[in-house]
Amino acid sequence: MISAFLVWILTAATLDCQAQDTPNSRQARRMFDRTYQMVFGPQGSTLHYDVNIIGILKTNGTIWYKGKKSKFIEPRHCSWNDGVKDYWVDLKKKTVTLYDADSPNKDKYMSKFTFNANDYNYYVTDGKKEGYIITLEAKKGVKGIKHLKAVIDKTTRAPISLKIKVLWFWTTVKISNFHSGNISDDIFKFPAEKYKDFTMIDERGK
Numbered sequence: 521m522i523s524a525f526l527v528w529i530l531t532a533a534t535l536d537c538q539a540q541d542t543p544n545s546r547q548a549r550r551m552f553d554r555t556y557q558m559v560f561g562p563q564g565s566t567l568h569y570d571v572n573i574i575g576i577l578k579t580n581g582t583i584w585y586k587g588k589k590s591k592f593i594e595p596r597h598c599s600w601n602d603g604v605k606d607y608w609v610d611l612k613k614k615t616v617t618l619y620d621a622d623s624p625n626k627d628k629y630m631s632k633f634t635f636n637a638n639d640y641n642y643y644v645t646d647g648k649k650e651g652y653i654i655t656l657e658a659k660k661g662v663k664g665i666k667h668l669k670a671v672i673d674k675t676t677r678a679p680i681s682l683k684i685k686v687l688w689f690w691t692t693v694k695i696s697n698f699h700s701g702n703i704s705d706d707i708f709k710f711p712a713e714k715y716k717d718f719t720m721i722d723e724r725g726k
Contacts, residue, residue: 541641548642548654555672555679556637560585564703567679570694582697588621589708600710607710609718617721625726635665647671651680 559565564586572578581594588603598609606619619625640656647653656668667685672678678700682693 544644545642548644551644551652551672551677552637552642552654552656552670555670555677558677558700559679559698560587561700562587563701565698565700566703567695567699568697570696571691573689573691576689584703584707586703586705586708589705591708600708602708602710605710605724609715613719614717615719615721616715617723620724623723623726625723640668 559567564584566582566584568580568582570578570580579594581592581598583592584590588601590599590601592599596611598611600607601621604621606621606623608617608619609615610617637656639659639662641659643655643657645653645655651671651673654670654672656665656670658666665684669683671680671682673680678698679695681695682691684691684693
């Protein structure tokens with residue numbers, strides 16, 4: 521369930537802006553924070569993603585964010601997180617697993633993608649037609665993500681892609697159909713009637 525990683529890595533970022541060493545790094549951090557707020561600000565957002573963890577997993581889907589709430593739909597899995605409870609649906613097994621909203625047990629990849637935005641040095645370059653490329657390099661001693669490149673649109677500052685290195689493997693996240701704002705809270709309400717014939721598994725408090 522790689523979407524748990526996608527939700528968690530980004531929402532776990534700490535955005536307390538700290539002084540950087542150069543004008544370029546300060547500008548890169550400001551750009552990063554602006555795009556982050558477009559995705560995770562109180563207005564909410566939605567986007568389509570294609571994820572490729574080299575040699576491990578490929579998947580795609582659509583995800584919605586608003587504050588601590590999230591929802592995603594993939595070919596096999598989908599989830600509704602209302603900020604308190606998180607319902608994970610396995611369409612193949614016909615199960616609905618209920619977690620606490622912030623449970624780390626939802627995905628085996630989570631521990632590999634620990635991320636705090638203040639643990640990195642920032643640089644920005646002009647990728648010409650590709651967009652602006654914001655590079656994050658981990659400071660000494662930082663575990664989890666060592667290297668991240670975020671490509672953002674030059675005009676709108678919307679995210680285009682992420683390339684992330686953890687240990688020896690790379691993860692690529694291509695982003696499309698991004699929209700920020702006008703996300704209703706109703707989107708995050710679990711449609712219980714639709715899955716009434718599925719087996720319910722309660723993992724809260726574990």
